[in-house]
Amino acid sequence: MSSSSSLLSQTEALLETEGHRITATRRGVLKAIAAADSPLTIEEISDRVPDIGRATVFRTVKLLQELGVICRVTLENGGIRYVLSTSSHHHHLICNECGSVTEFSSPQLDQAIHEEAEAAGFELSNHTVELYGKCKHC
Numbered sequence: 723m724s725s726s727s728s729l730l731s732q733t734e735a736l737l738e739t740e741g742h743r744i745t746a747t748r749r750g751v752l753k754a755i756a757a758a759d760s761p762l763t764i765e766e767i768s769d770r771v772p773d774i775g776r777a778t779v780f781r782t783v784k785l786l787q788e789l790g791v792i793c794r795v796t797l798e799n800g801g802i803r804y805v806l807s808t809s810s811h812h813h814h815l816i817c818n819e820c821g822s823v824t825e826f827s828s829p830q831l832d833q834a835i836h837e838e839a840e841a842a843g844f845e846l847s848n849h850t851v852e853l854y855g856k857c858k859h860c
């Protein structure tokens with residue numbers, strides 16, 4: 723995933739388009755995530771914005787996640803990390819070696835998931851798909 727500043731401005735533009743103010747707190751948190759080489763834990767995000775209180779960082783991360791501009795990623799070992807999101811609904815390929823997270827989309831997979839839920843009489847609210855393994859660089 724690119725951590726360039728263009729991705730950051732793209733994310734900020736998206737927030738503004740959807741009518742959300744870019745507060746200094748939101749920018750600080752987004753910047754910390756965008757500048758990182760790999761996905762960060764919430765503690766690591768908090769450490770990188772020392773001037774923002776931890777509770778505020780937690781709230782901001784949750785909000786940005788709800789807005790779809792960052793992703794909450796569950797690692798195979800159960801750890802939770804955050805990365806910028808570069809597309810709308812997608813799934814993740816997570817490398818157990820280097821920790822990189824790559825997005826992929828699959829309309830066929832999404833359709834199968836919806837059909838399974840429907841067949842089970844299950845009212846689907848959301849789904850995530852995380853694939854674990856070793857990326858092509860590792």
Ligand SMILES: [Zn+2]
Pocket residue numbers: 792793806807808812813814825
């Ligand atoms: Zn994602």
Ligand SMILES: [Zn+2]
Pocket residue numbers: 817818819820821822856857858859860
């Ligand atoms: Zn890797």
Ligand SMILES: [Zn+2]
Pocket residue numbers: 811812813831832849851
């Ligand atoms: Zn999906």
